[in-house]
Amino acid sequence: MPAMFITLAKNLKSAPPQIADDPRWARIVARDKSADGAFWYSVATTGVYCRPSCPSRRANPKNVQLHGTLDQARTTGFRPCRRCNPDGPSLEAGNAAMVADACRRIEQSEEEPSLAELADAAGRSAGYFHRTFKAATGLTPKDYAAAHRAARVRQGLEDGASVTTAIYDAGFNSSGRFYEKSTGMLGMTPTRYRAGGADEEIRFAVGETSLGAILVASSQKGVASILLGDDPDALVRDLQDRFPRARLIGGDSDYEALVARVVGFVEVPALGLDLPLDVRGTAFQQRVWQALQDIPVGRTVSYAEIAQRIGAPKATRAIAAACAANNHAVAIPCHRVIRRDGALSGYAWGVERKRALLEREAASDNANRSIRA
Numbered sequence: 244m245p246a247m248f249i250t251l252a253k254n255l256k257s258a259p260p261q262i263a264d265d266p267r268w269a270r271i272v273a274r275d276k277s278a279d280g281a282f283w284y285s286v287a288t289t290g291v292y293c294r295p296s297c298p299s300r301r302a303n304p305k306n307v308q309l310h311g312t313l314d315q316a317r318t319t320g321f322r323p324c325r326r327c328n329p330d331g332p333s334l335e336a337g338n339a340a341m342v343a344d345a346c347r348r349i350e351q352s353e354e355e356p357s358l359a360e361l362a363d364a365a366g367r368s369a370g371y372f373h374r375t376f377k378a379a380t381g382l383t384p385k386d387y388a389a390a391h392r393a394a395r396v397r398q399g400l401e402d403g404a405s406v407t408t409a410i411y412d413a414g415f416n417s418s419g420r421f422y423e424k425s426t427g428m429l430g431m432t433p434t435r436y437r438a439g440g441a442d443e444e445i446r447f448a449v450g451e452t453s454l455g456a457i458l459v460a461s462s463q464k465g466v467a468s469i470l471l472g473d474d475p476d477a478l479v480r481d482l483q484d485r486f487p488r489a490r491l492i493g494g495d496s497d498y499e500a501l502v503a504r505v506v507g508f509v510e511v512p513a514l515g516l517d518l519p520l521d522v523r524g525t526a527f528q529q530r531v532w533q534a535l536q537d538i539p540v541g542r543t544v545s546y547a548e549i550a551q552r553i554g555a556p557k558a559t560r561a562i563a564a565a566c567a568a569n570n571h572a573v574a575i576p577c578h579r580v581i582r583r584d585g586a587l588s589g590y591a592w593g594v595e596r597k598r599a600l601l602e603r604e605a606a607s608d609n610a611n612r613s614i615r616a
Contacts (some may be wrong), residue, residue, distance in 0.1 A: 257597040262304045271295050271307075279333050283316040284309050292316040317455035341365045342379040345372075346387065355388045381555030381562075445486050448494035449475045450502040452509045454596050457501045457572075458482060460491075460497050465519035469505060469572045471592035485570065509573060509600070512540050513607040518574055524565075527555075531565035539577045541604045545583040567591055573600070 262268045270278040278295035285292035286302040292310070293299065309315040316329065323330045332340070345361050361384055362372035417492075445467060447460035452471075458478040460468040464567045468485060470478045477601045483491065494502065508516040522529060538544055538554075543550075546559045546566075555561070566577040567589065582588045585594050590597035 262307060262309070262336075265289070265309060267295070268304065268307075271297075274298065276333070276335060277572055280579070282309060282311055283313055283329055285316055285319045285321050290321045291324040292319060292321045292329055294327045294329045294333065295325040296333065297324055297329075297598065299324060299326050338375050341367070341372075342376050345376060345384065347379070348593055349384065349388045352389055355385075355392070358384055377554055381530070381550075381553065381558040386526045393526075394472065422423070441551060443489040444492055445482070445489045446492050446494050446498050447479070447482060448499050448502045449478060450499075450506045452506050454509060454599055457502070457506060459505050460486075461498070461501070461537055462521045464521040466501075466571065466574060467521040468570045469574050470570065471572045471596060505573065508604070510603075511607070512600075512604045516574060520571060520574060522571070522575070524568065527558075527561065529560055530567045532569060532571075532575045535569075535575050535577055535580065538576055541607060542580050543581050543601065546580055546588075547583055549580060563588070579604075 267278070267282055267284075271284055274296045276296040281295070283292055283294060284302075285308050287306040287308070289294065290302070296576050308319070310319075313329065327334070328337075331337075340506055345365060348356055348361060348364060358369050358373060361376075362369040365372050367375070373383065376382075376387070380387055382390065443462065445460050447458060447468075449456060449458045451457070454480055455471060456475040458468070458470045458472075458475070458481075459466060460470075460482055468482060470481055472478050472481075479491075504514075504518075505516065507514050522532060531549060534549050534552050546562045547556070549562050550556050550558050553562075562580075566580055569575050569577045569591070572578075572592055578590055578600045580588075587594050587597050587601075
């Protein structure tokens with residue numbers, strides 16, 4: 244039995260009847276954050292009252308009294324606990340407000356504020372602020388600032404500003420620093436982005452798999468899209484929507500050989516798939532997509548596990564959104580991410596395709612293990 248449940252059982256057993264029979268005591272023992280605001284408790288020996296999730300050392304239940312309202316807790320004459328601050332916002336709520344304020348500071352600053360400046364404004368140490376910010380947003384303050392500046396550059400270019408104006412308006416203090424990162428940030432040169440991707444050449448070809456039609460498209464940098472569906476024409480229209488001002492060029496025989504490699508992987512996952520990719524997304528999305536590429540064939544992980552791997556344990560919804568935004572089917576294997584309870588959840592190209600891909604990969608993995616054995 245896990246240690247947490249052993250402790251919970253012992254505490255419940257030792258509690259006086261009026262406490263042991265109250266389901267609120269179990270929530271105190273479990274430090275249930277969802278119970279905060281629903282009730283409070285006071286401890287006679289320490290003379291304090293607390294919220295249910297208080298991280299302080301567990302009180303002897305014989306000395307505990309439960310309170311349905313904050314006013315009832317206050318009428319005991321005890322003082323509020325300094326660790327859980329029962330009179331004010333919870334630690335989580337306070338941290339969320341702190342991170343939101345820091346995001347506004349970053350977004351409104353002409354130049355990127357330093358970590359020390361952000362931490363000082365929040366009244367926290369640099370280490371604590373950095374950890375809390377990353378846990379809440381999935382990004383470090385520096386990465387968040389870079390992503391915001393990239394968005395400002397994109398917006399400025401789309402609004403018709405000159406490249407130089409867009410660069411300086413976004414907070415870059417030199418064009419050299421911007422151009423070092425511009426292609427990775429925009430997926431193309433700033434001038435071409437300002438023209439809406441005009442004259443960018445995208446080669447593509449459509450193939451057939453047992454799961455339906457597949458479209459593979461590439462820029463000069465690498466494979467920019469792999470799309471699955473039932474209707475080849477609909478896939479081409481989807482590609483046009485993704486690259487509205489690019490010149491789409493039908494692939495020749497050499498390019499069709501690339502499509503055949505992707506089709507082969509869909510049918511026989513053991514073949515593997517190693518392609519140069521042109522990945523365009525936010526800094527957070529790219530971190531998620533890189534983590535997806537590290538999942539071996541035949542394995543699945545939960546959204547929560549991916550969140551842990553990228554250092555953003557509370558960002559499971561953002562992980563799911565990044566998976567949904569992926570337009571590199573099978574190459575960036577978002578189909579290998581499932582819910583914690585084992586359910587398949589959604590998939591941009593249909594849950595049935597997701598199930599079929601996972602079944603093929605599992606069979607391929609089992610076959611490889613048998614051979615090695």
